Amino acid sequence: MGFPALLRRSAAILGVLSLLWICVPESNVAWGSNLSVAPVAQLPELSLKFGSDNGQPSQVAMTVELLLMLTVLSLAPSILIMMTSFTRIIVVLSFLRQAMGTAQVPPNQVMIGLSLFLTFFIMAPVYKTMDEKAITPYLEKRMAPEVALTEAMKPVRSFMMRQVRKKDLALFMKIGHLPESVSNPDDIPTYVLIPAFVISELSTAFEMGFMIYLPFLILDMVVSSVLMSMGMMMLPPTVVSMPFKILLFVLVDGWSLVVGSLVQSFH
Numbered sequence: 001m002g003f004p005a006l007l008r009r010s011a012a013i014l015g016v017l018s019l020l021w022i023c024v025p026e027s028n029v030a031w032g033s034n035l036s037v038a039p040v041a042q043l044p045e046l047s048l049k050f051g052s053d054n055g056q057p058s059q060v061a062m063t064v065e066l067l068l069m070l071t072v073l074s075l076a077p078s079i080l081i082m083m084t085s086f087t088r089i090i091v092v093l094s095f096l097r098q099a100m101g102t103a104q105v106p107p108n109q110v111m112i113g114l115s116l117f118l119t120f121f122i123m124a125p126v127y128k129t130m131d132e133k134a135i136t137p138y139l140e141k142r143m144a145p146e147v148a149l150t151e152a153m154k155p156v157r158s159f160m161m162r163q164v165r166k167k168d169l170a171l172f173m174k175i176g177h178l179p180e181s182v183s184n185p186d187d188i189p190t191y192v193l194i195p196a197f198v199i200s201e202l203s204t205a206f207e208m209g210f211m212i213y214l215p216f217l218i219l220d221m222v223v224s225s226v227l228m229s230m231g232m233m234m235l236p237p238t239v240v241s242m243p244f245k246i247l248l249f250v251l252v253d254g255w256s257l258v259v260g261s262l263v264q265s266f267h
Contacts, residue, residue: 095209099216129155
């Protein structure tokens with residue numbers, strides 16, 4: 001018998017044994033006197049139920065409110081990023097880190113944490129107005145959910161209207177086939193205001209990033225010229241200029257300047 005035939009026969013025998021192992025009940029499988037198969041443990045049943053079986057309107061309303069709350073919580077990151085000052089702050093801080101040449105300093109966790117706390121600081125008056133006009137009356141059952149949502153959106157819309165640029169707003173009004181000249185800002189739909197606000201925030205953040213990048217770029221050019229005049233063309237200029245960038249940033253109290261400019265740009 002050749003080797004290929006022997007290999008095929010061995011594979012067939014293994015296939016038959018595997019099939020028998022699957023088909024034979026566990027209680028009949030035994031390999032020796034001391035070996036037995038333990039019974040398979042069953043997982044406990046888990047059920048999730050809202051309300052009661054009588055289907056009262058109050059229970060149904062509570063179930064709907066809970067589902068709406070879970071939906072809002074799932075969309076909270078997008079709301080925080082797109083409808084607050086977070087976008088401008090994180091983009092400007094990213095430009096700052098790249099201009100200094102420190103790829104991972106400060107780390108991403110520190111950058112995001114600082115951006116979040118600055119966002120809470122800037123948006124605190126808006127959140128306070130939302131709490132007084134919508135959240136507290138709704139929790140005290142003095143306001144319907146639809147009215148509370150409308151009242152809660154008014155401070156946020158007012159904040160976005162102060163920061164959005166007119167040409168970005170006109171762009172999305174034109175794309176949405178809406179009249180570009182609106183006398184009352186309340187007539188602008190929210191689905192038009194949000195993307196216009198995000199585009200305006202990105203444009204403002206890139207303008208601020210350019211102003212931050214400029215002095216560090218000049219320092220890179222000076223260091224590069226000095227290295228070329230010394231004949232050290234193989235040495236990367238960024239390696240030499242990075243300590244001088246950090247020194248310059250510390251001497252001018254750069255964090256206070258950047259953070260102060262960011263916060264004041266929203267007023």
